[in-house]
Amino acid sequence: MSLIRYLGARAIEFIEEMGKMALFLLRAFGWFFRPPVRIYQIIKQMHFVGFKSSFVVTLTAAFTGMVLALQGYYTLRKFGSEALLGSAVALSMIRELGPVLASLMVTARAGSAITAEIGIMRITEQIDALETMAINPLQYLVTPKIIASLLCVPLLVAIFDVVGIGGGYLVGVKLLGVSGGSYWSSIESAVEWKDVYGGILKSISFGLIVSWVCCYKGYFTKMSAEGLGRATTQSVVLASVLILVWDYFLTSILL
């Protein structure tokens, strides 16, 4: 009996949490449409989420493209179709690896920082201070971060795709001797608008997941240093898991 009660309590808790998260997101969006529009905050957050993540995204993209070309080359050679290397790299980049890996890097770099920043503001009463000044903390802190990440993650993913394909070219063509012409032409013939569109859609939704989860966890941090640590860990884990799970479902819908 107590097991059933325990499971029931956990289930209710879970559903309550989901509802809280949904309301949090709706309110944050609602505040976007009320004056004042916080352009400066949005630009500041775009600088933080977007520009400051671009180095680590470029670096991971280059190596991802390089290893893909390496692996792809040895696999394709077994069938004598090295000429298709370009399309193999580009399709996996654009459809799958670009959105997922770039978003995971943003989660690790910017997401954790977002949770920590908002969490510290919560436990040092800075969020209460905003409220006493008649400034809505959601509008001031959360909305700009969500908007910035919706705009920046797709751009980072685009950079990731391009750099990754370039990395593949470097290894495939310059190192392993695939012909440059066939590398590019196989990309041109294989990549369709549908692939690019799917990648953009994925990256927008991942951008939403990262900022939503990380802001939420920070905003409702328990009032202690331990609570803050836990919130940061939880936000990174939850955002990463959600990205991968949602990636599967979105892919199955898009296919």
Added chain:
Amino acid sequence: MSLPIAIQIRGVEKKFGDHEVLKGVDLDIPKGKITTIIGPSGEGKSVLLKHMIGLIRPDCGTVMVDGVDLSSLGERKLNEIRKKFAMLFQSAALFDSMNVFDNVAFPLREKRLKTESEIQIAVFEMLERVGLRAMGHKFPAELSGGMKKRAGLARALAMGPEIILFDEPTTGLDPLMVHAIHHLILSMHQTFGFTGIMVSHEIPEIFPISDWVAMLKGGTIIAMKPSEEFRQLTDPRVREFISVNNGMAAMPV
């Protein structure tokens, strides 16, 4: 009490989970005076203070500010009322992404009632008053505890509020600094004439600077008297608290 009332609290109850913190608080805060709420730790003094500005809403009861009940207001109306208020937090709650100058300027810039050059002048004047004129470029992390409270006070005063809430303004400061902060609050009160509500533990120190003293114990206000009368109360709960906290209780002041 025939004094004009700034905040009127009636029957306010608040529970956190199963823990009943406030059990029917009735309190009148006189306008233009400094009222200090004392009482044992963990009795909900800060919780009561946060009710007055709508940061926490009561489970039942009313909090009336100038005749408007905060407990039932929507966000927009509540923000209108909040323009009368400022709050100095226990930790000072300075925004640590901004330097002291920007912290003080922040509420002014947000409200856009003044031009940037007017704001510059107003902020420097306010920093001068609290003795931080040369510290405008420093970040909160570089300030001592006392300086943070001063900066917090400057930020609170910047908007010219009618009511200022002080949540343990001297916690964690050395005795000299406690005295200095109290003196600063008093002189600012004389200059600006705001209604001050303070939550404090500094037992002998608060009597000379407060006009009224109220004691919160067991979730209700057990006494509220003008400062001088409060010290003469014979209620054992009050006596015990005053004398335990006050090593100098026996000494004439």
